[in-house]
Amino acid sequence: MSPTDRFIPDRLQSPLTRRVKSWETLLLAVAVAIFTFNAFASPYFLNAWNLSDATFNFTEKAMIAFAMALLIIAGEIDLSVASIVALASTAMGAAAQIGASPAVLVVIGLTVGLICGAFNGLLVTVMGLPSIVVTIGTMSLFRGISYIVLGDTAYGGYPAGFKFFGQGYVWWVISFELVAFAVLALAFGVLLHLTNFGRAVYAIGNNPVASLFSGLRVGRVKFILFLLTGLMAGVASVCLTSRLGSTRPSIGFGMELEVVTMVVLGGVNILGGSGTIPGVVIAAFIMGLVTFGLGLLNVPGIVMSIVIGALLIGVIALPRLWAMWRG
Amino acid sequence: MQPQPKAAAQSAILSLDAVTKEFPGVRALSEVSLTLYPGQVTALIGENGAGKSTVVKILTGIYQPDGGRILVEGKPVTLANAQAAAAHGITAIHQETVLFDELSVAENIFLGHAPRGRFGLIDTKAMVAQARDILTEIEAPIDPTTRLRDLSIASKHLVAIARALSIDARVVIMDEPTAALSHKEINELYDLVEKLKAQGKAILFISHKFDEIFRIADRYAVFRDGQFVGDGAIQDVTQGELVQMMVGRAVDQIFPKRSPRVGDEVLKVVGYDHPTEFADINFTLRRGEILGFYGLIGAGRSEVMQALYGITKPGKGAVRIDGQVRVIRSPADAVAHGIVYVPEDRGRQGAITALPIYQNVTLPSLHRTSRNGFLRLAHEFALARDYTARLDLRAASLETAVGNLSGGNQQKVVIAKWLATQPKVIILDEPTKGIDIGSKAAVHEFMAELAAQGLAVIMVSSEIPEVLGMSDRVIVMRQGRIVAELGKDEMTPETLVRRAAGIGETE
Numbered sequence: 143m144s145p146t147d148r149f150i151p152d153r154l155q156s157p158l159t160r161r162v163k164s165w166e167t168l169l170l171a172v173a174v175a176i177f178t179f180n181a182f183a184s185p186y187f188l189n190a191w192n193l194s195d196a197t198f199n200f201t202e203k204a205m206i207a208f209a210m211a212l213l214i215i216a217g218e219i220d221l222s223v224a225s226i227v228a229l230a231s232t233a234m235g236a237a238a239q240i241g242a243s244p245a246v247l248v249v250i251g252l253t254v255g256l257i258c259g260a261f262n263g264l265l266v267t268v269m270g271l272p273s274i275v276v277t278i279g280t281m282s283l284f285r286g287i288s289y290i291v292l293g294d295t296a297y298g299g300y301p302a303g304f305k306f307f308g309q310g311y312v313w314w315v316i317s318f319e320l321v322a323f324a325v326l327a328l329a330f331g332v333l334l335h336l337t338n339f340g341r342a343v344y345a346i347g348n349n350p351v352a353s354l355f356s357g358l359r360v361g362r363v364k365f366i367l368f369l370l371t372g373l374m375a376g377v378a379s380v381c382l383t384s385r386l387g388s389t390r391p392s393i394g395f396g397m398e399l400e401v402v403t404m405v406v407l408g409g410v411n412i413l414g415g416s417g418t419i420p421g422v423v424i425a426a427f428i429m430g431l432v433t434f435g436l437g438l439l440n441v442p443g444i445v446m447s448i449v450i451g452a453l454l455i456g457v458i459a460l461p462r463l464w465a466m467w468r469g
Numbered sequence: 470m471q472p473q474p475k476a477a478a479q480s481a482i483l484s485l486d487a488v489t490k491e492f493p494g495v496r497a498l499s500e501v502s503l504t505l506y507p508g509q510v511t512a513l514i515g516e517n518g519a520g521k522s523t524v525v526k527i528l529t530g531i532y533q534p535d536g537g538r539i540l541v542e543g544k545p546v547t548l549a550n551a552q553a554a555a556a557h558g559i560t561a562i563h564q565e566t567v568l569f570d571e572l573s574v575a576e577n578i579f580l581g582h583a584p585r586g587r588f589g590l591i592d593t594k595a596m597v598a599q600a601r602d603i604l605t606e607i608e609a610p611i612d613p614t615t616r617l618r619d620l621s622i623a624s625k626h627l628v629a630i631a632r633a634l635s636i637d638a639r640v641v642i643m644d645e646p647t648a649a650l651s652h653k654e655i656n657e658l659y660d661l662v663e664k665l666k667a668q669g670k671a672i673l674f675i676s677h678k679f680d681e682i683f684r685i686a687d688r689y690a691v692f693r694d695g696q697f698v699g700d701g702a703i704q705d706v707t708q709g710e711l712v713q714m715m716v717g718r719a720v721d722q723i724f725p726k727r728s729p730r731v732g733d734e735v736l737k738v739v740g741y742d743h744p745t746e747f748a749d750i751n752f753t754l755r756r757g758e759i760l761g762f763y764g765l766i767g768a769g770r771s772e773v774m775q776a777l778y779g780i781t782k783p784g785k786g787a788v789r790i791d792g793q794v795r796v797i798r799s800p801a802d803a804v805a806h807g808i809v810y811v812p813e814d815r816g817r818q819g820a821i822t823a824l825p826i827y828q829n830v831t832l833p834s835l836h837r838t839s840r841n842g843f844l845r846l847a848h849e850f851a852l853a854r855d856y857t858a859r860l861d862l863r864a865a866s867l868e869t870a871v872g873n874l875s876g877g878n879q880q881k882v883v884i885a886k887w888l889a890t891q892p893k894v895i896i897l898d899e900p901t902k903g904i905d906i907g908s909k910a911a912v913h914e915f916m917a918e919l920a921a922q923g924l925a926v927i928m929v930s931s932e933i934p935e936v937l938g939m940s941d942r943v944i945v946m947r948q949g950r951i952v953a954e955l956g957k958d959e960m961t962p963e964t965l966v967r968r969a970a971g972i973g974e975t976e
Binding site for chain 2: 151152339348352353355
């Protein structure tokens with residue numbers, strides 16, 4: 143056995159070639175096409191303030207989508223995120239009624255998110271229940287608590303300083319939410335693509351049994367991902383509550399499906415094992431651009447969701463159709 | 470369902486004539502012959518890998534032979550699929566019965582050939598009545614309307630047998646039917662076999678247990694390495710002769726020559742017990758030693774290893790590693806203490822086939838290639854290149870997905886993964902099962918090299934030549950217990966088979 147007579151190269155394809163041929167490149171082309179179409183379709187589109195407003199269509203969902211992407215890559219899912227948003231918002235609203243400061247409100251929002259995530263995580267990793275069932279259950283449970291607390295009423299009267307998270311601007315047209323989106327995108331991108339933890343996420347999503355046999359602490363990694371997803375739902379709840387200025391129990395209703403759509407459109411395999419954060423970021427922009435562009439054209443909301451659905455199926459099916467046609 | 474008259478013993482009901490079956494790289498059957506007579510039980514005997522299961526699959530239409538003929542009552546037939554086999558009256562009862570838990574007993578018995586009523590709908594009443602007749606005939610106290618899931622394993626076997634009778638089977642294949650049964654249930658099964666014999670059915674009985682072969686078989690046929698070795702009447706043969714036929718071969722594989730330098734004790738297992746899988750497991754392992762674990766499938770070898778590795782929890786018992794008592798609750802703990810495990814099921818447990826080679830190799834070693842939790846790809850590639858080169862891995866690049874490699878090269882990736890963790894003890898579970906001869910030799914050579922470097926190796930193997938060729942010491946397990954520990958000079962194929970099968974020493 144001489145190690146030198148048969149040399150195995152590290153790579154056959156440079157990382158750059160691989161990137162050019164990737165799903166993300168296709169998505170980016172779609173995003174540019176939509177942007178160009180919108181620019182021609184409406185004279186109001188290419189306006190810095192309008193574009194800035196458009197980012198609110200996706201920033202909060204994208205924050206959750208980053209964590210959800212990791213969770214789905216690891217082979218699990220959390221459908222209770224929108225209900226966590228509602229429960230966290232309700233808790234913040236209740237605290238605001240007794241005069242809590244903005245800082246305390248934020249802590250409450252994030253803590254509720256963490257607790258909900260821990261609850262989901264324990265049920266899945268300790269009890270061994272399937273996450274899709276657990277989180278459909280907690281989806282009803284968490285929002286149900288909000289309905290019990292609020293009924294037909296709403297919480298308002300948030301302190302002035304709390305407005306900044308959803309309505310504030312850091313510089314010119316750059317909102318706090320957009321900055322938070324960018325920072326979180328970077329953080330999750332680094333976590334997934336550059337750390338040992340991220341590698342474990344991919345390994346577990348591809349084969350949880352072999353990952354366990356390889357000495358990974360599979361349960362612990364999954365639990366952390368549920369915690370992170372709950373935390374991000376808490377962050378999104380802070381932003382959304384601040385932006386709306388009030389809490390109704392229906393806040394963020396149906397958001398979980400838009401989050402999952404964003405993740406899948408971003409190229410994450412719904413069965414786990416593959417996907418990237420850059421893909422999810424581009425998918426977030428695509429969904430924001432489509433919603434905003436159609437809004438400028440006075441397309442009603444129900445039609446928008448049809449367009450988003452068609453876009454999702456189209457983008458997912460295109461490569462498959464292409465392969466069939468070629469093959 | 471009329472009992473057939475007992476035919477003359479000479480007229481074969483089913484025979485294989487020079488049947489050959491090849492798989493990529495392996496010749497599973499090489500011109501084998503097998504003859505079954507009505508009213509007789511023929512025991513098919515052979516080591517694991519001798520080709521018994523392949524014969525069953527050919528007879529039931531799952532595999533097609535690459536050469537030779539299948540004769541039913543002297544006429545050549547083609548068994549293109551399971552239906553064709555059933556049409557010729559051939560049916561099999563497997564180790565794990567292939568039945569449907571959610572259906573009723575009657576539906577299971579008549580699935581695919583239920584009596585039809587008007588409009589082609591299933592005539593449930595007739596089906597239940599016929600099922601009851603068959604169950605009565607075999608004296609099985611089972612209500613045909615019960616759902617199968619509510620039955621015990623033994624009762625499920627009875628249902629499988631009833632199903633076999635419902636298609637008017639002339640040939641019944643029983644593939645280790647007693648493996649999952651209790652003592653009482655086994656006796657009931659023997660009675661049933663006698664009944665089937667009386668009805669003139671030909672029975673092919675596959676078993677590892679010599680006591681039952683001598684109890685119920687009329688004839689025997691021995692296979693070895695996919696070749697027919699011999700057959701005859703059971704009263705003309707002794708256990709010793711059968712064992713000789715099973716194992717008596719020239720060892721054709723070349724194993725690396727070793728001069729083991731056995732060092733200090735590295736692992737000591739004391740009193741490992743598991744409620745169902747194994748009991749009273751005690752052994753020690755020394756540096757530089759290759760310890761073989763031999764036994765039949767289901768003897769509990771893998772279960773012991775997986776308990777040692779933290780996958781399953783033993784009820785009681787303790788482990789000492791380098792003299793320190795260690796608690797291993799998870800594979801992560803085991804790896805941290807220097808114990809690693811190469812599982813038998815490579816695709817499911819060993820490798821993450823969708824990920825590239827280098828990521829598979831570095832997965833348990835990331836803490837060494839990374840800095841502060843951040844990946845360093847250059848270090849990963851270096852580590853992966855180092856260990857895969859030592860194993861003579863063949864691949865297009867280190868970014869190739871492991872799933873695209875041959876079985877032998879996949880195994881090399883799994884072994885490289887563990888060596889990169891610099892373990893103290895490496896457990897290899899059937900390390901060369903299903904891999905080509907060339908890779909086999911590479912794995913053997915490497916095991917020898919590891920032992921020479923002072924690693925302690927545990928090798929679980931069902932291949933006698935491998936056990937004999939590689940081990941310094943062998944532990945034989947049978948029914949969850951250690952039944953023998955043999956030194957280099959005590960190891961012979963005969964002793965291994967005898968101990969594993971529980972054949973008395975005195976014979």
